[in-house]
Amino acid sequence: MHVSRESVDDTPHVVIEDLAFRHGRKTVFEGLSMTVPRGRITTVMGPSGTGKTTLLRLIGGQLRPSSGRLWVDGLEVARLSRRSLYNLRKRMGMLFQTGALLSDFNVFDNVAFPLREHTDLPEELIRHLVLMKLEAVGLRAARDLDPSQLSGGMARRVALARAIALDPQMILYDEPFAGLDPITMGQIVTLIRRTNQTLGLTGVLVTHDVVEAMAISDQVVLLAEGRVVDRGTVDEVRGRASEWTSQFLEGRPDGPVPFHYPGTPYRDDLLGGKESRT
Amino acid sequence: MIDFLAGLGRAGLGWFAVLGRASMFLGRVLLSQDAVLRRFSLTVAELYSVGVRSLLIIVVSGLFVGMVLGYQGYITLVNFGAAEALGGVVALSLVRELGPVVTALLFAGRAGSALTAEIGLMKATEQLSALEMMAVDPYRRVFAPRFFAGFVSMPLLAALFSAVGVIGGYLVGVGLLGVDSGSYFSQMQAVTDWREDVVSGVIKSVVFGFVVTWIAVFQGVDAEPTSEGISRATTQTVVVSALAVLGLDFILTGLMFGDL
Numbered sequence: 001m002h003v004s005r006e007s008v009d010d011t012p013h014v015v016i017e018d019l020a021f022r023h024g025r026k027t028v029f030e031g032l033s034m035t036v037p038r039g040r041i042t043t044v045m046g047p048s049g050t051g052k053t054t055l056l057r058l059i060g061g062q063l064r065p066s067s068g069r070l071w072v073d074g075l076e077v078a079r080l081s082r083r084s085l086y087n088l089r090k091r092m093g094m095l096f097q098t099g100a101l102l103s104d105f106n107v108f109d110n111v112a113f114p115l116r117e118h119t120d121l122p123e124e125l126i127r128h129l130v131l132m133k134l135e136a137v138g139l140r141a142a143r144d145l146d147p148s149q150l151s152g153g154m155a156r157r158v159a160l161a162r163a164i165a166l167d168p169q170m171i172l173y174d175e176p177f178a179g180l181d182p183i184t185m186g187q188i189v190t191l192i193r194r195t196n197q198t199l200g201l202t203g204v205l206v207t208h209d210v211v212e213a214m215a216i217s218d219q220v221v222l223l224a225e226g227r228v229v230d231r232g233t234v235d236e237v238r239g240r241a242s243e244w245t246s247q248f249l250e251g252r253p254d255g256p257v258p259f260h261y262p263g264t265p266y267r268d269d270l271l272g273g274k275e276s277r278t
Numbered sequence: 279m280i281d282f283l284a285g286l287g288r289a290g291l292g293w294f295a296v297l298g299r300a301s302m303f304l305g306r307v308l309l310s311q312d313a314v315l316r317r318f319s320l321t322v323a324e325l326y327s328v329g330v331r332s333l334l335i336i337v338v339s340g341l342f343v344g345m346v347l348g349y350q351g352y353i354t355l356v357n358f359g360a361a362e363a364l365g366g367v368v369a370l371s372l373v374r375e376l377g378p379v380v381t382a383l384l385f386a387g388r389a390g391s392a393l394t395a396e397i398g399l400m401k402a403t404e405q406l407s408a409l410e411m412m413a414v415d416p417y418r419r420v421f422a423p424r425f426f427a428g429f430v431s432m433p434l435l436a437a438l439f440s441a442v443g444v445i446g447g448y449l450v451g452v453g454l455l456g457v458d459s460g461s462y463f464s465q466m467q468a469v470t471d472w473r474e475d476v477v478s479g480v481i482k483s484v485v486f487g488f489v490v491t492w493i494a495v496f497q498g499v500d501a502e503p504t505s506e507g508i509s510r511a512t513t514q515t516v517v518v519s520a521l522a523v524l525g526l527d528f529i530l531t532g533l534m535f536g537d538l
Contacts, residue, residue: 060411086413093411100408103399114412162412172411 011074013038013170013202014059019068021054028054029226032068036219041196041203043213046223047248047257052206053097055223056172059204060094061085073169090118093163093171097178099155101147107134107158108143114165133161137191153184157191164195170202171195177209185209189216210249214238222248300496306417307425307495313418314426321423328389328424329431333438335388336381340439343380344446347371351447352455364457365466368447369440373470373479374535377440379527382486385432386519390494393424394515397498398508406499421499425491432487433480440479478534485526490519 014036021029028051036042044052057063058070061077070077075088101110111130115121121129134140137157147155156176163171176192177185193216196203207213214220220237222230222245230237230245237245247255263269314321351367397420400406409416444466451457470476494515501511 057407062407062410082415086415089411089413094408096404096408098403100404102405102408103403114414117412117414159408 010038012036013073014204015071016058017069019058019070020066021051021058021063022066023054027226029065031227032223034221034228034231036202036204038202039200040218041192041205041216042219042221043205043207043217044221044223045206045208045210045213045248046229048208050223051226052208052223053174056094056174056204056206059172060089060092090114090166091169093166093168095156095159095163095171095173095176097175099147099150099152099159101150101155101158101162103147105147106143107139107145107147107150110147110158111143111161111165114162118166129165130161133165134158136164136195137161138187151184153180153187156180156188160188160191160195164199167199168201170204173203173205173207175207176205177207177212185212192216210251214249224248296500299500300492303421303496303499304492307421307492310415310417310422311426313422317418317423320419321426324423324427325431328393328427329434332385332388332431332435335384336435336439337442339380339384340377340442341446343376343439344368344372344443344448345450346446347376347443348447348450348455352451352457361455361457362461363465363469364447364451365444365462365464366469368451369444369466369470370475372440372443372447373475375479375527375531377443378436378479378482378486379523381436381439381483382432382490382523383520385428385435385487386490386494386516386523389428389431390490390515390519391512393428393491393494394498394501394512395508397421397424397495398501398503398511401499401501402503402505402508421495425495428491428494429484429487432490433483436479436483436486474535478530481534482527482530485530486523489522489526493519493522 012035016032016034019029019032020027021032032055044055046052054063058065059072059077061080064078072088073091075084077085077088080088101107102113105113108130111133112126115126115129119126131140131143134143137160139154139157139161142150142154142158147158150158173192176188180188189212192203192205195201196216205213205217214234217234220231220234221228222237224244230240230242232240238249244256246252247257253259264272347368348364351364351371352361355361355363355367397406400420406416406420409419448459448462452459452462497511497515497518501507
């Protein structure tokens with residue numbers, strides 16, 4: 001499989017080549033290769049524990065690959081100096097699963113935070129920018145609330161406003177739909193689609209909420225056991241549907257991924273009568 | 279037996295690993311100290327939360343410790359007809375030992391545990407990660423000002439503790455037990471040496487401040503990012519700090535006053 005069709009007319013935003021990542025003795029990725037086309041939403045899906053969040057941290061340079069290479073915007077992330085890495089991150093937003101708002105600040109100051117840290121803009125202008133970002137996520141009126149007063153969905157919307165505060169070229173979304181009620185979920189889905197389309201951003205979305213993800217993705221990458229199992233547009237992936245893919249997409253409890261934790265046959269266990277005591 | 283030895287080895291290696299991480303952490307925090315001046319407003323905020331908010335416990339404890347010293351000193355000294363020497367006893371005990379040590383223990387309990395919990399919580403809620411991803415260095419933004427604030431506050435609090443303790447001793451000794459006010463202070467002046475006693479005490483409190491803050495901030499950063507992890511780290515801060523303070527006090531006392 002070669003680069004996806006979107007990247008033919010444009011350089012890919014993220015390129016990953018034969019990447020391996022090990023954490024202690026555990027191998028998270030082995031021989032992982034994929035590309036993220038510019039200006040599109042790429043969704044990375046896979047069962048829990050396949051290292052989806054780890055992938056985002058590798059892209060953001062918070063973790064270094066054990067081997068293999070990873071480029072963002074043509075820069076090899078693991079080889080950047082701290083300063084260059086920080087400059088790259090200013091062009092990158094990240095939406096954390098819990099929002100990760102700074103608990104010392106209220107909503108307004110949280111969104112203003114990257115602007116105050118990285119620009120010398122006058123306070124008046126910062127106020128305008130922050131109100132614009134908050135208006136975009138529908139929380140302009142909630143600017144004086146503290147993070148502890150926000151619901152999970154609201155916190156994520158504020159975090160999204162903060163992530164786009166510096167007008168990045170790419171946003172990494174870590175499980176943006178986890179644990180939300182249907183209305184809030186709909187709001188977040190709409191917001192992600194709208195911000196990405198209007199601002200022409202590259203989005204990398206990590207999730208296992210199949211329906212929502214399929215609705216907004218241009219490209220889907222399925223991960224399992226440290227490598228890419230399938231990738232392509234939503235329709236392509238659906239159409240191909242290997243047994244594993246269709247089990248995952250339809251959420252069937254049993255199939256190539258077994259319901260039972262692997263072990264000795266049930267019958268032997270019942271009749272054998274031996275139990276190792278610990 | 280082999281299991282025991284293996285366990286012992288593992289624990290030992292674990293300790294060295296922690297020590298290594300703690301040292302690397304300290305190195306980076308010290309290298310980031312220029313942020314303390316550049317972002318002075320952040321440092322002031324931390325001085326307030328670490329230092330000023332520990333004032334109450336330090337002042338009240340200092341007063342009571344001084345009062346108890348006044349009592350106990352008087353009871354012993356009066357047997358030898360030397361009750362007038364009370365001022366010297368109170369001041370020496372406070373300035374040399376109790377001031378730095380008790381302040382450090384209280385400081386670990388009040389400010390140290392708060393630092394650990396705060397930083398641990400920032401880690402568990404991904405705030406530290408978020409700072410990094412916003413291209414803001416947590417070492418400069420979060421750790422350096424906190425470390426500096428703890429390091430500066432601790433000796434000041436210890437000095438305050440000793441001063442209030444002297445007043446406590448005065449209240450009991452002079453006010454309650456009838457020691458002469460003039461001799462309380464003149465004795466104090468006569469036996470307390472600036473270099474031998476006061477400077478030694480200040481050095482101790484500086485060392486304790488450094489160590490306790492280091493332990494507290496590092497435990498927060500190194501905490502497992504879960505609720506249990508944070509509570510364990512907070513306990514660890516108090517326990518490890520207390521042991522470190524008492525152990526170091528022994529060594530420092532030996533170096534300063536004995537011929538160790």
